[in-house]
Amino acid sequence: MTITPIEKLFTIFDESAEVLQEELGCTYLEALAATGENLFQAEILQDNVNDLTKKRLRKKYEEVTLASFSPEEIRKAYQLALLKGTKHHVQPNHQMTPDSIGHMISYFTGKFLNKRTDLTMMDPAVGTGNLLSTIINGHNDNINIQAYGVEVDDLLLKLAYVGASLQEQRVEFFYQDALEPLFIDPVDAVICDLPVGYYPNDEQAKSYELNSTDGHAYAHHLIMEQSIKHTVHGGYLFFLIPNGLFESKEAPKLHEYLQKNVHIQGIIQLPLSLFKDEQAAKSLMILQKKMPGLKAPKEVLLASLPKLSNKDALNKMLAGMEKWFKENKE
Known part of the structure; x- marks a missing residue:
């Protein structure tokens, strides 16, 4: 049976992470970050591992040459290892x-930014960096x-940093609460799978228009x-927004804020089959920040995506979207 490049690289990530996990007495994810950095730097950076372990690791690392993999192959192999590590330890x-x-x-992003x-692009809740990496790889050629x-x-940030380094992507990472002042110039595009919940820092929330008048604000x-x-x-x-975004008691304030600052370009409801249950279902909301002379689209792109396995319905939906782009964005 032929092993794909992704499987081959995943095996190296996985087996070397397990070696380090055992040797350092750390979690699998910490060991994965360490082994990813070793691979990228082409040396074993941990001083506290014994010579036998170093020998085992070198043997594994010598089985692959990073330059022979595409960024997307590296991302997918690394993602498989991340999925293994996050199975038991990660909050929603x-x-x-x-x-x-x-x-x-x-x-x-390709259609709107073509x-x-x-x-320049920012993800204010980057996590392990997988979403950001997927989008960068999707536009690599043009x-x-x-x-x-x-x-x-800090662990998620380290994993994101190692992943971006392995794929040779130009990403600068900031280890901080995204709601404190950011030392990042305004960007052309923001992408974010919004972390849903309450923001515990009431003092910091006071500097926001969307702060709640009653209790914690929504993060x-x-x-x-x-x-x-x-x-x-x-x-x-x-x-990426929860489907019930505009149903909370704070929704009128959010709606007013958006009306003042952005044009809503589209809301695309994702197939329910992608989520464990209906409560977790999400939509993609696309906004454009207002500027003088910039008109709102004639109509907002509203769509409910069919199951991704339903190719006919999906193609029909994409054809309808192409028509919208021609009428509104060209």
Whole structure:
């Protein structure tokens, strides 16, 4: 049976991470970050491993040459290892965005940003970096991307940094709470799988228009506001939002804020089959930051995607979207 390049590289990530996990007494994910960095630097960076372990690791690393893999093959192999490591240890907001959703967002970023050759992009809740990497790889051939990722969890940030390094992507990472002041110039595009929940820092929330008047503010509302502030006028934002975003008691305030600052370009409901249950279902909301002379689309792109396995329905839907782009964006 032929082993694919992705399987071959995953095996190296996985087996070398297990060796380090045992030797260092750390978690699988910590060991994965360490082994990824070893592979990238082409040396064993851990001082506290014995000579026998170093020998075992070198033997494994010598089985592959990173330069012989495409960035997308590296991303997928690394993602498989991440999925193995996150199975038991991760809270809901840290779950990786599924590839099917990542590729779909990549399609829409391509449609809305297709006239650019250089692009700055930010993910304010970057997690392990898989969504950002998927989108960068999707545009590798035609757009030169400088990206920024913000993450408050140091292990997730380390994993994102190692993944981007292995794929040789131009990403600058910031280890901080994305709702504190960001030292990032406004970007052309924001992409974010919004972490949904309450924001515990009431003091920091006071600096936001979308702060709640009663109790903790919603973190996802504040991240939307922060992202809009950090987008250039005329730039785009691609948010994965919960389907019930506009049903909460804070929804009228959010709606008013969006009306004032952005044009809603589209809301695409994702197939329910992509989610464990209906409560977790999401949609993609596409916004464009207002600027003088910029008109809203004649009509908002509203769609409910069929099951991705239903090729006929999907092709029909994509044809309808192409028509919308011709009428509204060209």
